[in-house]
Amino acid sequence: MDSISLASLCLGAPLVAAVVGAVFWRKTSHVDLVSIAAQAIGAIAALAISLGVAAPATRTIPWLSFPGAKITFSLGIQLDALSVPMLLVVQFLALGVLVFSRWYLHNDRFYGRFFASFSFFVFAMTAVVVAPGLLQAFIGWELVGLGSYLLIGYWHDKAPASEDPEYQAGKPVHATGVNESKLNPAMAQLKAFVVNRVGDFGFVSGLAMLAWLVSSLPGFTGGDPLAWKTLFVAVGPVMASKAAFLGFTGAGLLTFAGLLVFLGAMGKSAQFPFHVWLPEAMQGPTTASAIIHAATMVAAGVFLTARIYPLLTPDALVAIQWVGAITAFVAATIACVQWDYKAVLAYSTISQLGYMMLGLGAGAAAGGYGAGVSHLYTHAIFKCMLFLGAAAVIHALHGVQDLGRMGGLARKMPFTAIATGIGTLAILGVPGFSAFWSKDAILAAAQTKVYLAQSVGDGVWAARIPWLLGMATAALTAFYMSRQWLVAFLGKPRDKHLWDHAHDPDKASIAVLLVLAALSLQFVWTGSVNPFSSGSWLDGVLRSPMAVKALPHELSHHIHLHTMGWTFALLCLGFGAAFWLYVSNPRKGGATATWLRRDPPTNLVWQFLANLWFVDKALDLVFAEGIARRGGRLVAKADLGSGLSMDTIVDNAVSSARWVGRFANLFQTGRSLAYAGWTLLALFGALALLLL
Amino acid sequence: MIEFLLSGPDRLLPYLAVSAVLFSLGALACAIRRNAVGYLMGIELMLNAANLNFIAYGRFRTSEAAAQGQVATLFVIALAAAEAAVALGLVFAVFRTFRDVDLEKVRTLHGD
Incomplete structure (x- = not known):
């Protein structure tokens, strides 16, 4: 089989499973096996592609044709250095999460529906990943939105949190900032959808603008103006063209279009201030969060930004870097005060997504492209595992998510503790774990950008502030992630009754956790056990033509060493603070740190x-x-003229409909003979009309 | 239409006249009879008036038209038989519900 047919399997198998599941989930709970089998096929196909891919492969079929404008939009599959690893990550993680969900959602009311929606979600994300052009990316993008809507609102009939006894029993003591009367799965799914609509408005405007710009170039000879290769080749001509819109021309216009598309990515990837939907999306099952936070929904935004990278002008990249830096920092500070186990993870996801944007925004010359993309892959693995670990903990504690009632769980659920511990070390960026390299690469890229700005003497502070925010976030990440693990798994049980009944998940789920934990080790990615050797670090990504090194080797080596030293010091600081506050010094009162502990804030x-x-x-x-x-x-x-307003128009429509109804009601006497009479009258009336 | 009937082939008009009278009687029965069985008889009269028309027109035109008219009539007869069965079933149902076949008493169709 060639790689295109294999990729069609990745696309088709989940779709078939979704359709079968949608039809049969009420009748049988065995649709889970259909989904898992389809996903296994997809994962094996993706593995075969990534092992065997030598040359990029693209196949498209024409879809929508406008002969007058010589435009033919096409759909298809494109496999290259960016989409193949992402395809593997998506398919593989989806398989793991599905296996885990069999245990987690066992005997749930809507059991089969989860698997059907999940398979649909994976299909949609795959469509985005393999998209050969912006239009298919957009279609898949919207389907991803629908998939997340279905999964977040999985328990659609649940009462608001303020009236839900289960939520009230399990919530943290200090759950602030949450509007409980508006917090239920139905509201959360709506919020995710609406917030994404705002971003998608930008996306579709940018898409239309790009289609217009490219198809009106003199060099455009027909075909799909939104196909990646057409789009990227057109960058130079568009900059030189005289096209103008809203006063923007040339590079400014391209910046504008690129940022419009990036607005869509901000919505999906939960960038500040669109991040508000992501914490509420945890109203869905925890395993759904595992895939949303790792490989599908939020990854789509970063993936798209990486996809349209050649389109993004330096100005657009500055904006992207700032958005990323602010997102990373804001979310990290919020995560520090969360007492809900899942909320810590949700804000850490937002923060890490900010990191990826920070890296991408540093620019290809600074090595930011490779850094951001590789962090996307490594983060997907360990965040998925952390969420599955959260599912295990929450299941073991019968729905309690309050960190303050955990503690000492390592003795009761050792496998979960080990896997989650490895995930925590990975997200901290400890040498030897996957994010050590990818996160340091991001920070090094940010610092390289500062040097590059200094060498041209322009925009130094615009590059320095995101870098400093990124460094601060590294310390905060170390603090809140180690705090979470230490409070939940070490120390004495704070709630003896809950602790007594805690247990690890079943064998298959433990296997999923351990496999993902193993994939969070650095040598899997770099191909070298020495953490300081980059080895074959995601060859395809870093050696892609976009990863240009602009600085002399000496300086770039210095920057990398400098970043490693500093981030290691910062993470020691964060970890040390967490350890001192929550483990070594937990019950000593005093004013030292009451504001970070459980005392009334x-x-x-x-x-x-x-x-x-x-x-x-x-x-x-x-x-x-x-x-x-x-x-x-x-x-x-508001008055629309001649005394009409929206309200009066609606009122008039209503009252005229009412009068028509009243008139028609006159004939509805209920007397059967009257009806017969009307019928005869109509018959003879028609006859008379015909004859006369 | 009227001119065609008056100037048409011989002897068609009497048939049409009988048919028209039959149809009118049927329609009248439907209009004034309160008894459900009488009402049904009115419907049958109207159907047979139509049958008579088919046959008469067929008879006084080509042989092909004659065959068509007779086939149509056969269909109508079959239809009328089926209709009678269903309608009598309805009459029974009405009688069971209202203990009467007086259609003036069937006045609950408006719902409440």
Whole structure:
């Protein structure tokens, strides 16, 4: 089989499983096996592709044709250095999560539906990954949105958290910043969808603008203007062209279009201030979070940014780097005060996604492209495993997510503790674990960008601030991730009753956790047991034409050593702080650190962080309350001329419909003879019309 | 239409007249009879008026038209038989529900 047919298997098998599951999930719970079998086929096919791929392969079929404009949009499959590793990650993680879900969701009310929606989700993400052009990426993108909608709202009939006894029993004591009356799966799925709509508005505008720009170039001879190869070749001509829109021309126009598409990526990848949907998306099953946070939904945004990389101008990259840096830092600070086991992970995902954007924004010349993309892959593996570990912990504690009631779990669930521990070390960036290389590469790229800016003497601070925010985030990450693991797995059990009943998941699920843990070790990725040797570090990615090294070897070596030294010191600092606060010094009272512990939080910093920087509240106030509700009312009352407003039009439509109804009602007497009479009358009336 | 009938082939008009009278009687029965069985008889009268038309037109035109008219009539007869069966079933149902076949009493079709 050639690689294109194998890739069609990756695409088709989950889709078939989704259709079968959608039809039969009410009748039988065995649709889980269909999904797992399909996913196994997909994973094996993806493995075969990535082992055997020598040359990039592309096959497209024409789909939508506009002969007048010589435009033919096409769908198809493109396999190259970016899509093949991503395809493998998506298919492989999906298989792991499906196997784990059999244990986690055992005997659930909607058991089979989870597997059907999940397979659909994987199909959609695969369609994005193998897309040969921006249009298919967009179609898959929207389907990914639908898939996440189905998974987040899996328990669609659940009551709001404020009325849910299970939530109330399991929630942390200090669950602040959460609007419980608006927190249930149905609201969460809606929020995810609506927030993504805002981003997707940008995406589709950017898409239209690019299609217009490329197809109106004099060199355009027909075909698909949104195919990657057409699009990237057109960058130079577009910059030189005279096309203008809203006062932008040339490079400015391209920056504008690129940032519009990036707006879509911000929505999907939960970048500040669109990150608000991601923590609430945890209303879905934890295993759904495992795939959303790792390989599918949020990864799509970073993947798309990497995909359209040749389109992004230096100005656009500066904006992307800033967005990434702010996201990374804000989310990391919020994660420090979360007491919900899953919330810590959710904010850590947002923070890591910020890192990836920070890396991508550093620019290909600084090595940012390879760094951001490789962090996408390594993060997908260990974040998936961390979430599966969270599923194991929450299942073992009967739904309790409060870190404050955990503790000492390592003795009861050793495998989960080991796997999660490895994941924690990986996300910290400890040498020997996967993110050590990818995260340091991001920070090194950010610093390289500072040097590059210095060498041209322009935009030094615009490059330095994201780098500093990234460094600070490294320390914060070390703090909150080790805090989570230490509080949950070490120390004395804080809730003896819960601790007594805790247990590891079943064998298959443990196997999934351990395999993912093994993949979080560095040598799997670099091909070398020496953590400081880059070995074959994601050859395809780093040696892609976009990974240009602009600095002299000496300087770049210095930057890498410098970054390693500093990040190691920072992570020791973060880990040490967590260890001192939560393990060695847990019950000694005093004012030293009450504001980070379980004591009633009173100080302003804690309040600010626990209220999630007031971003959710501000957005709710401005958009949900302000524009949507009040603004809606204003629009409804606004005069459209001659005394008409939206309201009066609707009112008139309603009252005329009511009068028609009343008139028709006159004939509905219920007397059968009257009906017969009307029928005869109509018959003779028609006859009379015909004859006369 | 009227001109065609008056100037048409011989002897068609009497048939049509009988048919028209039959149809009118049937329609009248449907309009004024309150008894369900009488109502059904009215419907049968109208159907047979139509049958008579088919046969008459067929008879006084080509042989092909005659065959067509007779086949149509056979269909109508079969249909009328089926209709009678269903309608009598309905009458039984009405009688069971209302203990009467007076259609003036069947006035619950409006729901509440």
